Amino acid sequence: MPVQDYIRDRFFPHIWCPGCGHGIVLNGMLKAIEELGLSKNEIVMVSGIGCSSRISGYVDFHTLHTIHGRALAFASGVKMSRPELNLIIPMGDGDALAIGGNHFIHAARRNIDLTAIIMNNRIYGMTGGQFSPLSGHGIKASTAPYSTIDHDFDIMELAKSAGATFAARTTTFHIKEITSIIKKAILHEGFSVVEIMSQCPTYFGKQNKLGNSFEMMELFKKNTRKIGSNKKLENKNLIERGIFIQKELPEYTNEYSKMVKIAMGKKNER
Amino acid sequence: MSKQKKILHKINRNWCKGCGICVHFCPKNVLELDKDDKVFAAHPDDCIFCRMCELRCPDLAIEVISQGNKI
Numbered sequence: 079m080p081v082q083d084y085i086r087d088r089f090f091p092h093i094w095c096p097g098c099g100h101g102i103v104l105n106g107m108l109k110a111i112e113e114l115g116l117s118k119n120e121i122v123m124v125s126g127i128g129c130s131s132r133i134s135g136y137v138d139f140h141t142l143h144t145i146h147g148r149a150l151a152f153a154s155g156v157k158m159s160r161p162e163l164n165l166i167i168p169m170g171d172g173d174a175l176a177i178g179g180n181h182f183i184h185a186a187r188r189n190i191d192l193t194a195i196i197m198n199n200r201i202y203g204m205t206g207g208q209f210s211p212l213s214g215h216g217i218k219a220s221t222a223p224y225s226t227i228d229h230d231f232d233i234m235e236l237a238k239s240a241g242a243t244f245a246a247r248t249t250t251f252h253i254k255e256i257t258s259i260i261k262k263a264i265l266h267e268g269f270s271v272v273e274i275m276s277q278c279p280t281y282f283g284k285q286n287k288l289g290n291s292f293e294m295m296e297l298f299k300k301n302t303r304k305i306g307s308n309k310k311l312e313n314k315n316l317i318e319r320g321i322f323i324q325k326e327l328p329e330y331t332n333e334y335s336k337m338v339k340i341a342m343g344k345k346n347e348r
Numbered sequence: 349m350s351k352q353k354k355i356l357h358k359i360n361r362n363w364c365k366g367c368g369i370c371v372h373f374c375p376k377n378v379l380e381l382d383k384d385d386k387v388f389a390a391h392p393d394d395c396i397f398c399r400m401c402e403l404r405c406p407d408l409a410i411e412v413i414s415q416g417n418k419i
Binding site for chain 1: 363367369373407
């Protein structure tokens with residue numbers, strides 16, 4: 079498998095639980111990178127803290143495992159100094175939108191060319207199953223034994239209003255969609271957000287009695303629909319999958335290098 | 349399609365954690381878990397080479413190889 083060429087196999091088998099959706103995301107992402115034909119030296123993967131962020135240790139690219147929630151800040155720095163590199167930032171839902179919420183909206187606002195992959199398993203898995211801002215109302219978690227009372231974000235709406243120029247959602251069940259969407263997100267010039275709904279059978283699944291990993295994946299199949307499909311007419315509660323936003327706006331590092339040229343020109347005139 | 353093509357399921361037993369995702373989603377029930385909860389190809393002749401097991405495996409433990417004629 080050519081996908082095997084992109085991993086650090088000395089760290090395998092990986093740390094994730096049996097049936098964890100993050101492994102499926104890793105699989106789909108490597109497939110996307112392989113299909114794009116990118117070399118290992120062209121990719122920088124920056125991650126924060128959490129189950130999902132362990133992904134940067136398993137891939138054989140340039141990798142940075144940074145502090146909790148601040149992956150986008152580190153990635154912005156890398157992109158500013160080396161704009162020719164492709165930055166991929168795998169994050170968990172808590173890492174991206176609770177601890178790193180501010181970095182997320184401002185990276186989106188700047189439209190800097192980063193690819194943020196948010197693996198949304200709706201729970202803090204690594205620390206023992208506490209509820210996250212993506213858990214939603216009426217969900218059981220180890221810190222909400224009588225169920226949560228707060229509501230969740232819609233990542234797509236948040237990305238849209240923050241100014242992201244590419245936003246898409248898919249699930250671990252739809253593996254071919256993961257690959258095609260990540261490919262588009264990497265090729266997109268500007269800030270791209272890919273939300274992948276992932277399963278945590280160990281905590282989220284067990285505490286909410288959703289069954290094991292493949293039963294949770296069946297739920298993704300049942301509870302989602304492609305944007306524009308007729309299933310909306312039957313059930314309005316279905317979660318939409320697909321590309322929500324794709325538009326062209328001036329990219330931050332391009333604009334910055336133009337600014338540098340103008341400033342250098344002025345300096346030489348003196 | 350040639351009937352003679354042989355499909356090989358290369359399974360890395362050290363990486364397989366026996367989650368059963370591949371077994372559950374195989375459209376032809378080719379795969380099964382053994383007594384150690386590791387996957388093996390119980391009916392390799394039924395395989396239609398859709399490779400969904402390889403694509404969905406969270407542990408990157410399966411590789412499906414088609415020998416002989418390409419589909």
